[in-house]
Amino acid sequence: MRLILHIGSTKTGSSALQATLNARRDQLAEAGALYSAHGVAAGAHHLLAASIHPGAWQMHKDELPSDRAAYFDETVAAIKAEAEEKGADTIVVSSEYFWGSLPPTVYKAFADAFRPARFEVVAFIRRQDEWAMSSYLQAVKNGEARPFEEWFEKTLQRTNSGLHYFRVINRWAYFLDAEAVHVLRYGDVKENVYAAFCDTLGINVETNIPLARVNPSPTADGLALLLEINRSDADEAEKAKQRKQVMGAHRASGSMSLLMTDTERDTIFKEAEVSDRLIATRFLKQDGPLFSHAVTAASSLPPEPSPEPAEPPSP
Secondary structure (H helix, E strand, O other), rough: EEEEEEEEOOOOHHHHHHHHHHHOOOHHOOEEEEEOOOOOOOOEOOOHHHHOOOOHHHHHHOOOOOOOHHHHHHHHHHHHHHHHHHHEEEEEEHHHHOOOOOHHHHHHHHHHHOOOEEEEEEEEEHHHHHHHHHHHHHHHHHOOOOOHHHHHHHHHHOOOOOOOHHHHHHHHHHHHOOOEEEEEHHHOOOOOOOHHHHHHHHOOOOOOOOOOOOOOOOHHHHHHHHHHHHHHOOOHHHHHHHHHHHHHHOOOOOOOOOOOOOHHHHHHHHHHHHHHHHHHHHOOOOOOOOOOOOOOOOOOOOOOOOOOOOOOOOO
């Protein structure tokens, strides 16, 4: 049995990929790949992941039982039984909750539960300045009220943040003793992340299909409105309602420009330099740069649309 674990990253078309995997479950099954409905929320295996994640479970308190460890074990057992019943030789599990430097117990719990499966890890990565800004916009959509500079300093400039791509990917590869690690650059595959995923993993299904835009970013005006809402004295329910209304009217279209200074970009690239080199040499087997670091000329979000081998870590 092969277990394909898609760990993200966030803001690399994951929601669109998961929505498509979820909607095309029958076609995947015909190709011998199981994308189980067990442990799924919003099209992804977020409940399965949250049940062993140190913090994500709090976002699913109403959906998870108090005994989360038992839920995890029971869900894994159900997924494995379903794969056997349907004759699937591949299980696909996907959740961005697996992105980040997690406690060793999380990796070990996942590995122990799915053994003796042969593990493969899949990660989509994005140029770090674009990823950081897109992640900030997502945070604002969820209630973040701080300006980008402060959010970046307190949230991403930590060793265990998702900005350190190699550390995130390598820990999964190490703890799972993965047979293969597949790293895809989002900029190369963003037109159809589902096709890139299936083609890379050798899942023989029809992939020339339109993908819905599931999780758009706000426009510049939308960002200003969202921050105003998040900083207001309204209760959380009212803020959530207002944010939803803003996103209904202020969705950015096309590629996103960056709201950061050249100094901030340089800081991000310097922070990522070693990680990029390790990913390129270890996982992509290439000597060249992982990303082009050309600075985007524009310095604001798009206008409103008319009527998106190093040593393994110690356990």
